[in-house]
Amino acid sequence: MPIKIPKELPAFDVLSSENIFVMNTERADTQDIRALKIAILNLMPIKIQAENQLLRYLSNTPLQVEITLLQTKSYIGTHTPIEHLEKFYRCIDDVKNQKFDGLIITGAPVEHLDFEEVEYWEELKDIMDWTKSNVFSTIHICWGAQAALYHHYDIEKYILDKKLFGVYKHWNNYANDNLTRGLNDEFYAPHSRHTEIKREDVEKVKDLEILSESKEAGVFIVANKNRRQIFITGHLEYDRDTLKDEYFRDLNKGLEIEIPKHYFNNDDINSNPLVTWRESANVVFGNWLNYCVYQNTPYNIDDISYLDDISQSQKPKIRI
Incomplete structure (x- = not known):
């Protein structure tokens, strides 16, 4: 099954040109199937680029996926045409009474600020609290991951001596985990950040597991034990x-x-960069949609329960 997005969204033509099966909303509405409801809280300044990147990997699945694009109300960026935002984006007030099978919270270029100094921090906290009762599984990316770990688990971020910038080798700590199954023992992922979280801080939280890490880039994929909260410190979605x-x-x-x-061939900035992470991105996003969301989210989406109500040993009904 394809991803379900409006035909007017720029990603529709981009993904179609790549032979990715994209279905417009009019056609999808005629099919007798419940699509997975996935929202994207897009905190990136160039929102169309972030949309294209994430939708590409959410499309690479046999599941039908219905996308809702969200932005903050307390801060409206200036790098995306206002017409695009008005046409395709909604704020949390518009969907606060709805439930979603999954949500992705992107990164944002605000690492230089303390969390409390970010203009939309109070709104983001409310959204992150809302996910615990209205979203079955949430992926947090880069700064979004650091923000969520800080808000939910009081895990601090630390300033790096210099920017972590490039494509780094990682290893898979849990080869048979639902989220990381199929990853190579060693795989690559891009990073672009000035801050980090520390392994020892994550290890103090009993509900969290470090699924993947890197010698150079540190902690990479963290998840709580029921996989309803996932934190990825890099950018598998990058082009x-x-x-x-x-x-x-x-x-x-x-x-x-x-x-x-580890990005340009022989560090030649005039060369075509080598893509070494696409397979890993497909595995992680595909596993999330299939195993962490589709196989566990209730068929009746209104039955999604509060995050802490489902323990590791309590599995919800399988969707069929």
Whole structure:
């Protein structure tokens, strides 16, 4: 089954050109099937780019997925046309009485600020609390992961000596876990951040497990034991040129920036970057949709219970 998005959304043409099966909402509404309801809280400044990246991996599945795009109400970015935001985005007040099978909270370029200094922090806290009763499983990405770990578990972030920027080798700590099954023992993922979380802080929380980490990039994938909260500190969703574009953007601004590690062939910035993480991205996002969401979320979406009501040993009914 395909991903279900409006035909006017830019991602529709992008994904169709890549031979990804995309179904417009009009056609999907004629099918007698309950699509998975997945929301994306897009905190990235260039929202269309982030949409395309995430929708590409949510499309690579036999499941029908219905997407709702969300933005904050307390802060409206200026890097995306207002017409696009008004047409395709909603705020949490518009959906607060709805339930979703899954939600993705993206990263945001606000690492230099303390969490409490972020303009939309209070709203984001309310949204993260809302997910515990209205979303079956939530993925948090990069700064979104750090923000959620801080809010839910009081895990601090730490400033790095220099920006972690490049594509790094990781290992899989749980080869048979629902989220990481199918990953190679060693795999690659992009990172672009100035802050980190520390392994010892995560290990103090009994409900959290470190599923993947890296010698150079540190903790990568963390999840609570029932996989209803997932935290990914890097960017598996990135395109081939995302780090390249970021590098030249900062270079042109006169900012101090190093060449992304393990990214350009022989560090030649004029070469075509090597994609070494696409397979891993497909595995993780596909596993999340299938095992963490589809196989466990209630068929009647209104039956989604509060996060803490389902323990590791209490499995909900399987959807068939």
